[in-house]
Amino acid sequence: MLRVQRLTLSNRLIDIRLTVSGGESVHLLGPNGAGKSSLLLTLAGLLQPDAGEVSWQGRSLDQQSPMELAGYRCLMEQQQQTQFAVTVRECLAFASPGLTLPEELEAALEIRQFWSRPMNQLSGGELRRVQIARSLTQIWPAVEAGEAMILMDEPVQGLDFSHQHKLCQLLKKLTGRGNVLVISHHQLNLAQMYATRICLLKDGKLLADGSPQQTLEPGLLQQVFDCQVRVLTDTEQNRLIQTYLA
């Protein structure tokens, strides 16, 4: 279980409280600058809060060495620069020496076709798929055991429609094993399809935390995004579809 108590980080995060149990998939939504990346970095133990605490399985991250954290927690950051001409194979081998790419990662991310290509010659979406694979392979034993904390900052950015869904289906499968997922992005439709919970952030504050039905609600979305949002329901699938009204 991931637990966040009264987390404050300058004016970027204000009194955030959050508990995420194994098997939950929490999607962070909010406008640019809301605090999603700051929250993910703090959950990962990479940013030290001014106040409050992040704990995993009852132990504060402060009590854990970088080595221990690296065994069960991954963070795929939003901006990942690749200046080096290492191949995809070398990049993955560096992240997880001796590990062959798990078949279920390949099925969703389809990166073997780039195996011998230099990282700095991939397209934006291709590179993102490799970066997702690298993040997950780094902690693969914990993922397989259902004991991982998977943090992803806008992993769907740049992915085509099909790979967005393949990634979300993969993550759903992984949380089904008991792993914790906290992911940020800007796709309301993906959130309604794949989130078990949605957290709406604005100006560093957690404005709402609940199921897709509770949070993808026109009044709340208007408050968060400062624009009118119409929420449509696909009655055949019993799914919500959100549409922005100009």
Ligand SMILES: Nc1ncnc2c1ncn2[C@@H]1O[C@H](COP(=O)(O)OP(=O)(O)OP(=O)(O)O)[C@@H](O)[C@H]1O
């Ligand atoms: N290194 C930093 N030092 C100080 N302030 C920062 C830093 N990085 C981001 N901020 C500020 O913190 C606030 C939250 O930024 P953050 O990157 O967490 O937002 P976000 O919700 O992830 O935004 P986006 O959707 O644009 O990625 C913003 O006001 C931003 O300008």
